[in-house]
Amino acid sequence: MMKPSVGAKSDIALAFFAGALLATMISSNGLLAKYTTSLYSSWVAHGLGTIASLVFVFLGLRKDGPREDAKRPSPHAGRTPWWYYLGGIPGALIVILTGITVNSSIALSGSISLMLMGQIIFGVVSDSYGLFGTLKRKMTSIDLLAAGCVFAGSLLIIFTKSSL
Amino acid sequence: MIFYALLAFFNGIVVSTGRSLNGQLSASLGPLKTSFWNHLVGFAFISMILIASTGFVMNFPAEMPFFAYAGGVFGALFVVISSFVFPRLGAMSSAVLVISGEMVASLFLDSLNTNSLPTFGQIAGGALVLFGMFLSRKKR
Numbered sequence: 605m606m607k608p609s610v611g612a613k614s615d616i617a618l619a620f621f622a623g624a625l626l627a628t629m630i631s632s633n634g635l636l637a638k639y640t641t642s643l644y645s646s647w648v649a650h651g652l653g654t655i656a657s658l659v660f661v662f663l664g665l666r667k668d669g670p671r672e673d674a675k676r677p678s679p680h681a682g683r684t685p686w687w688y689y690l691g692g693i694p695g696a697l698i699v700i701l702t703g704i705t706v707n708s709s710i711a712l713s714g715s716i717s718l719m720l721m722g723q724i725i726f727g728v729v730s731d732s733y734g735l736f737g738t739l740k741r742k743m744t745s746i747d748l749l750a751a752g753c754v755f756a757g758s759l760l761i762i763f764t765k766s767s768l
Numbered sequence: 769m770i771f772y773a774l775l776a777f778f779n780g781i782v783v784s785t786g787r788s789l790n791g792q793l794s795a796s797l798g799p800l801k802t803s804f805w806n807h808l809v810g811f812a813f814i815s816m817i818l819i820a821s822t823g824f825v826m827n828f829p830a831e832m833p834f835f836a837y838a839g840g841v842f843g844a845l846f847v848v849i850s851s852f853v854f855p856r857l858g859a860m861s862s863a864v865l866v867i868s869g870e871m872v873a874s875l876f877l878d879s880l881n882t883n884s885l886p887t888f889g890q891i892a893g894g895a896l897v898l899f900g901m902f903l904s905r906k907k908r
Contacts (some may be wrong), residue, residue, distance in 0.1 A: 615856050616865060622849045623869020629842035631877045636836035640828050645839070647818060650811035652840030657804040660848050664800045688793040691802070692809025694786030699810075699839075701779040708772040711881075713874040713890065715776045717897045720867065722780015724904045730784075746903060753900030757893040761875070762773075764889025766882070 630702050631712055637703030646699035650692070710762050717758035724751050799851035803844055860905055867901050 629649075637645035705715040728747045734740035786806075794802040854862040871894045875886040886894075 612856075615853050616861075618849060618853045619857055619862050619865035620869040622846055622853065623866035623871075624873035625842055625846050625849070625869075626866065627870045627873035627877060629839045629846065631874075632835050632837075632842065633839035635833065636839065639832055639836060643814060643818060643821075644828075647811065647814040648837060649840040649843065650807045650814060652837065653807040653844045654804065654811050654840075656841045656844035657800065657807050657847065660844055661800045661804050664848070684793065684796045688789055688796070689805055689809055691786050691789035691793060692806045692811075693813050694782045694789065695806050696810035696813050697782050698779060698786060700814075701775055701782065705772050705776045705779065709769045710772050710776060711878050713871070713878045713886075713894070714773070715779075716870055716874045717893070718773055718776035719780035719783060720897060720901055722777040722782075723784050724780075724900070725777075726781045726784040727904065750900045750904035753903065754897050755900075757896030757898075757900060758773075760889045760893025760896065762769075764887045764893065765878070766884040766887050 627712065627716065630706060630716070633699050634703055634706035634712065638707045642700045642703030645703045646696050649699050650696060711765070714758060714762040717754065717761050721751060721754045721758060724754055799847055803847040807840070807844065863905055864898075864902055868898055871898055 633645050633649050636648060702715055702719075705718075706712045710718065724747075728743050728751065729735075731739075731741040732743050790802050790806055793805065797805070850862070850866070857865070875890055875894055879886050
């Protein structure tokens with residue numbers, strides 16, 4: 605439920621913009637990959653992103669202070685498992701792979717729609733086995749319908765593009 | 769084409785995996801620090817691969833559009849915006865809105881690159897994808 609807070613409409617616009625920002629990010633990384641290589645593109649993106657995110661950390665600390673961390677008590681009594689830090693490895697792989705697929709016949713929109721399908725299928729499978737600490741949930745017909753819609757939509761996007 | 773389609777589908781699984789790991793880290797560190805570690809670890813990882821494979825010798829075109837280098841900043845900026853907006857809208861609405869923005873923008877950006885508008889089929893496809901994603905979120 606949405607809180608009736610000030611600027612709720614601007615929140616909606618911001619979230620939508622954030623999504624557009626993601627697509628733009630994939631597109632720009634893809635452009636670099638096209639000029640150079642996918643590996644180099646991911647390297648540059650993560651390098652510049654390290655600097656940018658470091659700047660944001662310092663800006664954020666000034667604005668939020670410890671309040672941000674206080675909202676999130678660690679479930680590990682202060683010790684974060686080391687393998688939580690490995691998220692950067694799939695992250696690196698994501699940019700490498702999009703660098704390849706957005707420059708192929710499926711382009712940006714095909715890449716994104718198929719990636720969304722991968723996420724749905726992964727969610728359904730991991731739920732049905734209760735992976736990653738989620739409750740076990742058997743696959744339902746709505747799951748199939750959702751995945752089917754995304755797949756059909758992906759096919760439409762890829763195969764009905766106007767020919768050059 | 770099937771090869772690239774499978775690659776993109778597999779990439780979706782990679783996205784879910786990365787998101788799980790980062791989500792866990794974010795519970796301890798918060799989204800901004802998590803974003804920093806995510807970028808740093810990724811950078812170190814690729815650096816090792818680059819050193820091992822090419823020894824960092826590359827011949828690249830000298831002239832490259834500025835936009836090509838902006839991806840890293842866009843990604844870090846996304847984390848900042850989403851960390852602000854997601855608690856205010858809730859997980860379900862945020863996810864639907866972000867995915868909608870992604871889908872619409874991707875069709876628009878592709879049309880810029882091909883100098884042609886999205887076809888009716890593509891717009892219908894985009895709507896179908898959004899509907900499917902909405903369905904998949906709703907049941908959770």
